Amino acid sequence: MPGPLVLDKFLPYRLSITTNLVSDVIAGAYRSLFGLSIPEWRLVAVLAERSQATQLELGAATRMDKVTVSRASAALTSRALVERTANKDDRRSHRLSLTKSGRALYGQVAPKAIELEERLLAGFSPKEVENLQAMLMRLESAAHRMAE
Amino acid sequence: MPGPLVLDKFLPYRLSITTNLVSDVIAGAYRSLFGLSIPEWRLVAVLAERSQATQLELGAATRMDKVTVSRASAALTSRALVERTANKDDRRSHRLSLTKSGRALYGQVAPKAIELEERLLAGFSPKEVENLQAMLMRLESAAHRMAE
DNA sequence: ATAATCTAGTTTCAAATGATACTAGGTTCA
DNA sequence: TGAACCTAGTATCATTTGAAACTAGATTAT
Numbered sequence: 434m435p436g437p438l439v440l441d442k443f444l445p446y447r448l449s450i451t452t453n454l455v456s457d458v459i460a461g462a463y464r465s466l467f468g469l470s471i472p473e474w475r476l477v478a479v480l481a482e483r484s485q486a487t488q489l490e491l492g493a494a495t496r497m498d499k500v501t502v503s504r505a506s507a508a509l510t511s512r513a514l515v516e517r518t519a520n521k522d523d524r525r526s527h528r529l530s531l532t533k534s535g536r537a538l539y540g541q542v543a544p545k546a547i548e549l550e551e552r553l554l555a556g557f558s559p560k561e562v563e564n565l566q567a568m569l570m571r572l573e574s575a576a577h578r579m580a581e
Numbered sequence: 582m583p584g585p586l587v588l589d590k591f592l593p594y595r596l597s598i599t600t601n602l603v604s605d606v607i608a609g610a611y612r613s614l615f616g617l618s619i620p621e622w623r624l625v626a627v628l629a630e631r632s633q634a635t636q637l638e639l640g641a642a643t644r645m646d647k648v649t650v651s652r653a654s655a656a657l658t659s660r661a662l663v664e665r666t667a668n669k670d671d672r673r674s675h676r677l678s679l680t681k682s683g684r685a686l687y688g689q690v691a692p693k694a695i696e697l698e699e700r701l702l703a704g705f706s707p708k709e710v711e712n713l714q715a716m717l718m719r720l721e722s723a724a725h726r727m728a729e
Numbered sequence: 730a731t732a733a734t735c736t737a738g739t740t741t742c743a744a745a746t747g748a749t750a751c752t753a754g755g756t757t758c759a
Numbered sequence: 760t761g762a763a764c765c766t767a768g769t770a771t772c773a774t775t776t777g778a779a780a781c782t783a784g785a786t787t788a789t
Binding site: 438439440442443444445446447448449450451452454455456457458459461471475478479481482494495496543546547549550552553554555556557561562564565566568569570571572573575576577579580 | 586587588590591592593594595596597598599600602603604605606607609619623626627629630642643644691694695697698700701702703704705709710712713714716717718719720721723724725727728
Binding site for chain 4: 730731732733734735736737738739740741742743744745746747748749750751752753754755756757758759
């Protein structure tokens with residue numbers, strides 16, 4: 434017999450509450466310090482890791498919709514943080530990469546991101562962090578299976 | 582010296598990915614089976630627990646904005662799942678409660694919610710679940726502190 | 730009491746999001 | 760080849776969300 438339903442104990446609810454709070458804090462910091470939205474920040478982070486990517490690849494790497502990627506790319510390009518070079522192999526797509534000032538910005542954002550994460554996880558042991566990550570990934574694949 | 586930043590390991594990102602996936606699955610189920618949005622479902626769940634509440638109280642219990650609560654209440658009321666009775670003490674507010682058919686609906690939704698949660702957590706031991714909940718709450722209060 | 734202030738709930742507006750349709754360019758197969 | 764189909768990215772539209780303004784009722788201080 435399943436336990437009674439209490440919203441406060443219901444995992445999807447708890448997840449949502451926690452994530453929304455965390456996202457708000459992070460988004461607020463990025464916006465006020467660097468004028469970046471979350472989608473923009475994600476693209477910058479991925480481009481810093483790989484230096485080159487098409488929007489399709491960026492969408493896959495950040496799990497964002499292609500529309501969201503398109504908009505974030507346009508915003509970053511107009512601020513000259515990202516540049517698009519023609520893709521010889523496929524003229525529909527572009528190769529995106531960070532510009533010099535994009536890399537400079539990343540140099541500032543990344544340490545801040547890490548600091549925020551550390552403050553969030555202050556009081557968690559490395560083992561706990563690892564454990565949390567693993568559980569989130571298990572939930573993710575369970576949800577993925579349930580979505581068929 | 583902080584580790585390098587890799588988006589896939591960055592906790593706020595992982596949390597967001599997992600939560601969005603989980604939310605989509607849950608929201609899809611509620612919508613297609615019962616025609617309920619997440620905010621509506623939350624109100625129903627809380628009203629089932631307490632039987633009476635003002636919108637303000639519902640907002641506090643579900644951490645939702647008063648606008649969101651207002652809209653969800655209106656939708657539920659128009660479907661006659663919830664009724665509003667005048668509040669003698671304060672004529673600006675109403676006492677909301679589930680109607681008979683609201684309770685009947687809850688009788689169907691709750692087991693489904695529990696089943697979904699169980700499928701999500703299949704493979705988690707009770708101790709792991711408890712642990713996860715506790716970690717989420719710790720994150721929540723850390724985020725809360727960071728929001729000042 | 731009554732003016733100033735405050736609060737529960739709604740309405741209005743603007744921003745964010747994603748589904749859909751569209752455009753331009755690729756691929757496949759007869 | 761060239762017709763049918765497919766895909767990268769953009770534009771359009773409807774939906775969701777929350778901030779700010781608003782309304783009606785409550786509270787406080789003089």
